[in-house]
Amino acid sequence: MTEISRVKGTKDYILEEMEKINYIIEKVKETFERFGFRQMDTPALESWDILSKKGVGGSDILEETFRFKDKSNNEIGLRYDLTVPLARVIALNKNLPLPFKRYQIAKVWRYGDVSKGRLREFYQADIDIVGSSSLLADAEVLACASEALKRLHIDFLIRINSRRILFSMMKSARIEKEKMLEVIRAIDKLEKIGEDSVKDELKKIKIEEKSIDKIFDFIKMDFDSIALEGREEIENLIDYLDGFGIKNFKIDLSLARGLDYYTSVIFEIIAKKEGKLGSIAGGGRYDNLIELFAGKKIPATGISLGIDRIAEIIDRFPKKSLIYVALTSDKVLKKGFEIIKMLRDNGINVDFDLMKRKLAKQLEYANSLKIEFVIIVGEEDLKNNEVTLRNMVTGEEKKIKIENLIEELKQILSNKLI
């Protein structure tokens, strides 16, 4: 017999887990719209030519990209991020008013190491501003991401650096231009694999020992003590962040980011989970990426929130209410259906028995769904134009006139909202 299993590294989101993801997505979406970002959606499938173009993602990410040929022998890849598809869309839609502020919440695919708990299909929520080279755009992106996280009650810190500073630093460490992106990709792994392994990687790509030492001296330095090209843009960004009232950030010269396309300021948001700090968002400015597709320089900046990472650090979230209507016999079916329809028409989420089970079984089922309130429709009650409302947690029961049911339920449910 066939083994019934999920594809490795993928996930089914069901019940509470799905509700949590949904809660996060709804909050994030609402915040993105509050900041004037407009939703966009692109296909999971992108042509391999787009994803693999030089200067786009780089070799590390391509190594992890799902790739195949379709029936017409076209080379296809599953998107590894939402930024590259955005750049393609900008290239194909020359008449979009700029700046274009877009958000996209969708899955991306990366063939990562599952033994390290990495998912191969996961959610990202991206905001990007295309067409403005002002650091004000970067500040707006960070302000929006911060607001979304605040509304999710997450305690976080923004790390900020600039690729321009890293490039200047590498220049002064006499690293050849051709190797700079490789060095950046190695530094990006610092927190995952540690200093010694990063040094090994750098040796492998033939960076001299002296240069390696210089790099490590540098990335441990304090921002205030450096005077390199790229300083100004960070100072500029800090000013705007101040204007937006954002204080929980630090400049961290060891921040590198893994993707090739970043050009200047880069950021990462970290949050505490079980005592350890982990990355929940990352992004930065990519002023050259769109040009690769559009043939014309269009500056852009953005950030990507890892929805699954955020879900890992959220413990409690408000549940959506669901009322269960128990129909005690076939004789109350007609009136029961009317009551169900009335409740639903008035915006109340309602489930009921689809198996013609006995009342006790129905209450058991409602319990297994963790439903808090059950309305029992019984023959006797109906004679008085009443139903019984049962609180499944306390066991309390109360008769309610059908004409007052909507009002009473709305009252009860609004008290339940967090």
Added chain:
Amino acid sequence: MTEISRVKGTKDYILEEMEKINYIIEKVKETFERFGFRQMDTPALESWDILSKKGVGGSDILEETFRFKDKSNNEIGLRYDLTVPLARVIALNKNLPLPFKRYQIAKVWRYGDVSKGRLREFYQADIDIVGSSSLLADAEVLACASEALKRLHIDFLIRINSRRILFSMMKSARIEKEKMLEVIRAIDKLEKIGEDSVKDELKKIKIEEKSIDKIFDFIKMDFDSIALEGREEIENLIDYLDGFGIKNFKIDLSLARGLDYYTSVIFEIIAKKEGKLGSIAGGGRYDNLIELFAGKKIPATGISLGIDRIAEIIDRFPKKSLIYVALTSDKVLKKGFEIIKMLRDNGINVDFDLMKRKLAKQLEYANSLKIEFVIIVGEEDLKNNEVTLRNMVTGEEKKIKIENLIEELKQILSNKLI
């Protein structure tokens, strides 16, 4: 240079088109929750073993399925529907309380003929009830789908048939059991390819001329005039639909549905688009599918709404409001940021200039985004604690005290809601 293009048969949803999809998804989602369905999400990637199992989708759909090997040589497919993944989830989660009512709104992939306007990646919105064999479950599914379409102001008709009737009919037409599913797949194409082509297909799989004639006589018959096995379940369903107040359905003996897994009642919802009737939803009961994965018989029924098809027939939909704040000089930046933050904190969607452009350019930009209301923050106005509200459609302007701004905007925006 690389050609910059989308993968054939895929779509970017941007601006108004995305807003329409989003509007449909939000309405549909809300309705699904109203009926007690709980959201679920599964990976796009499913193992080929699951998708291709005998009795699951059948050869026609597998012909259209994206299939490839991952880096570890595992055979993977992109899901062609949301029902098969649900069946796998049920098999892997034996402790789910039954009946399990779930909804899922997500993309599916089918390598269809793009010359016929078919998309290869598109949205489906599915509701299914797992674990109840009562026709009440089928009625609940249809009631929920109907309510969603009603709330989208779509004029529709539900076609209903039963696979059991089709099987009885084929039996009396002396069609071998092994060929029955092939015959059903041929009949399913009736509206797409016409009677002659269906007859040709039936001849190709060696169905005798006499049997073919019998089939066509039969599927044109009136439901009331037939007396075959499967009649009763349809009558039962009609009773429940009556209880739910659903009247816009007809029994249509030519309805077949293309997927192998359906076992008894099947349905399709059609709606008018540019004078022509087209299918916007389809589903039915599949009492044997889950057993293929779970090793235990678990009845189920469901329906799938084609979100892209629905989008094609919706012309008008309410737009979300967006306010633009124009900052006239660097001197108003600080106060301007405060106003922007105040509006956003009060639930109003706000965009502003990220390019430090002149006022005229800012208004031009707001116009290109089809924004209706702009708040102009000017030095002179600020001295009186005022801003100017400009209606971009009429050109009218009005001074508003900052302390009254929220209230006035909420008033204006609530009048705009449809």
